[in-house]
Amino acid sequence: MATPAPIALRKTPLNVMHRRIGAKMVDFGGWDMPVEYSGLIAEHMAVRTGVGLFDVSHMGDIQLRGPGSLDAVQHISMNDASKLQVGQAHYSAMLYPQGTFVDDVIVHKLSDNDYLIVINAGTREKDFHWVKTNVQRFNCHANDYSDYYTQLAIQGPRAAETLAKLTKVDLSSIKGYWFKWGTVCGLANTLIARTGYTGEDGFEIYVPSDVPTSERVWNEVLEAGKEFGILPCGLGARNTLRLESAMSLYDHEISDKINVFEAHLDRFLKLDKGPFIGSEALKTIQAEGGPARKLAGLEMVERGIARDGYAVLDEGGKKIGVVTSGSPAPFLKKNIALAYVPRELAVVDGEVAVEIRGNPVKARIVPTPFYRRPKKTA
DSSP: OOOOOOOOOBOOTTHHHHHHTTOEEEEETTEEEEEESSOHHHHHHHHHHSOEEEEOTTSEEEEEESTTHHHHHHHHOSSOGGGOOTTBEEEEEEEOTTSBEEEEEEEEEEETTEEEEEEOGGGHHHHHHHHHHHTTTSSOEEEEOGGGEEEEEEESTTHHHHHHTTBOSOGGGSOTTBEEEEEETTEEEEEEEOOOSSSSOEEEEEEEOSHHHHHHHHHHHHHHTGGGTOEEEOHHHHHHHHHHTTOOOBTTTBOTTOBTTTTTOGGGOOGGGOOOTTHHHHHHHHHTTSOSEEEEEEEESSSOOOOTTOEEEOTTSOEEEEEEEEEEETTTTEEEEEEEEEGGGOOTTOEEEEEETTEEEEEEEEOSOSOOOOOOOO
């Protein structure tokens, strides 16, 4: 019996570049992606203290265009897109009828009849099919433009100074979760968004996806950030940065089995905007007193690292939950984790344990995010 041929990993336009500069590559959701270059800790610290550059071209870009595009966005996502102004973006999520996650997304309002939804890499095809199916009755077109763009994330306290060398756009006029078009690296009409997944200030730029252009822009950003100690950064640092900032990752903190209240993302949930997919189920959960479990932040008290999937125990040693993400936090120099625990136990300063190699290791519940970037002083 013939062994089935392995499915070829998808590659971003910068794949050859990553390999050329010595990146360690891994399979991430079917993509051949760099997990680290010079080392996870160095890359993490570059973003927290200076600037780092990420290739996030594996992310998906769905455009809804037409007179019914706002109604479509309202129907398929939980935040209230009617509040967005042109040039503004917000965090949201697309939900199943039971109030669990199809995916978390960033919705950008390009114009009154034109919205860009940025989705996660590992769920691209599933998300686009789901969007296309669920917006059919609205007067709009859904298009997948994911492969048209190379998306670069320039993140860290020196991100603005780095990008300012490559554009004449006044970056100070772009507030967090807003965007503009401008010329970057000589490329007109480049989308420049003040968004990111690291907990730091930063920008994401969208440039044409041909290899020569993608490599040229990547190299020019690295050159511009050289004086600030810029490092190319992989998915390893992206994960520890988002964990310190308590940002959700699909199939970890959010999934088709986890609802919005459990995931502690109800601050982005606008049940009063009118019905949308998942809203009735969430109203029922709310009316019945809320979820039985909640996402909580853990800080290890005793020596040990809580890893994804490890059991969380009560003081009597009974399993009460599970770690969704856990690792050492390079900037905070602590071992931290996110975990689902019973709601009554998800209380700050509460004591639990994490089962590590068969042994209970003490942890305490702490507020999230674990890390907040310092406010800029005048």
